[in-house]
Amino acid sequence: MTGDTQVWTPIDFEADGKQCDWLRIPHSTDLSGYGVVPAPIVCIRNGAGPTTLLMAGSHGDEYEGQLALAALARNIDPAAIQGRIIILPALNAPAVEAGRRVSPLDDGNLNRSFPGDPFGGPTAMIAHYVTSVLLPMADIAIDLHAGGRSCDYIPCALVRSGGPEAEQRALADLAIAFGAPVTSISDGSGGGGKTTFSAVGQGLGVPVLTAELGGRAALSRDGLAIAERGLRNVLKHTGILSDLAADPAPPTRFMRVRGRGAFVYAMRRGLFEPAAELGAVVEAGQLAGVIHAIDRPWQAPEPITFTEDGMVACRRAPMLTVAGDCLYKLLVDVEPG
Structure with a gap:
């Protein structure tokens, strides 16, 4: 080799x-x-x-x-x-x-x-x-x-x-x-x-x-x-x-990283407005942010929620986002033993 x-x-x-x-x-x-x-x-x-x-x-x-x-x-x-x-x-x-x-x-x-x-x-x-x-x-x-x-x-x-x-x-x-x-x-x-x-x-x-x-x-x-x-x-x-x-x-x-559920993805194109800061402890069902439609600003922004509990280790930086972009990664503590 x-x-x-x-x-x-x-x-x-x-x-x-x-x-x-x-x-x-x-x-x-x-x-x-x-x-x-x-x-x-x-x-x-x-x-x-x-x-x-x-x-x-x-x-x-x-x-x-x-x-x-x-x-x-x-x-x-x-x-x-x-x-x-x-x-x-x-x-x-x-x-x-x-x-x-x-x-x-x-x-x-x-x-x-x-x-x-x-x-x-x-x-x-x-x-x-x-x-x-x-x-x-x-x-x-x-x-x-x-x-x-x-x-x-x-x-x-x-x-x-x-x-x-x-x-x-x-x-x-x-x-x-x-x-x-x-x-x-x-x-x-x-x-x-x-x-x-x-x-x-x-x-x-x-x-x-x-x-x-x-x-x-x-x-x-x-x-x-x-x-x-x-x-x-x-x-x-x-x-x-x-x-x-x-x-x-x-x-x-x-x-x-608990698994793939630790990652939150955008499901549409738009402007990502985050609702959680780096290092924040979040819960499943909690609002993660919203995505504003660029071409239909009269529509209500689409909410995104966390699907797992954890700490925010990583967050998307640019507001402009497309479907499939990773918005967050969560971590959980390693259990003793």
Whole structure:
């Protein structure tokens, strides 16, 4: 599988020191027949030890992780670590350059493209390289996200359920070390979860922690601070930065997605007026919002109700909405035991 990849980099992942370069993703165009798409990558290594893979920019309009990883890449001294850190702050570089969730080159949604295709478009090639080359090197991986233009999130970590018991314990320890206010546990069934980075990580036995740190294609200062502190604490937790004077992680509240009913969808086109704030505790039957018809403003807005109890973890950001848009995601506490 590794030999099929068309993506390459001059970085030597076995060499000590700090190397900063690009992944080269082949992309032939009218004006660049032998061109490549550059995606920045940093490898920091010092002797034997664990490997942590850190990624952001899978979606180009999610910014807290991009800034946190860029700062980490600049500031870490190789002599201070034991092991290896691989950092990709702008993994889907074309989407980052365009400020879009999907790549402008092929409309590819990177975090719905795993395990990828070595002979597909640029997005599929990136996913395949991560799956076949980078993930097999890693002992743990962190993928930093936010809600992008489409939604806003409470800052939270996300872990995938369904793996072996040892992997689930490792993920819980990772979430505790990261220290987001909430840790959401889900099988991914609500949003194409079988084609995400965490899904291929689980398939390869690599614990993957994802984080949602804000949204609206803006920068959350709180989300950035959580990412910066969480990354330091995870690197200390793994032993890569064992001497780091990291801030103690605050407790995380373990919650879960109950199932597909945790998601509220628009059933018509119109202007979405929400009735519940992020972090609010809601009940089944409670008003979630209304949708105003654009072409028939004389009609009463269509009410939307929650079908389950829970806490609002995510809410749609744009008012303009169409049938099928996700308006809310709810979480419930994990039962003791």
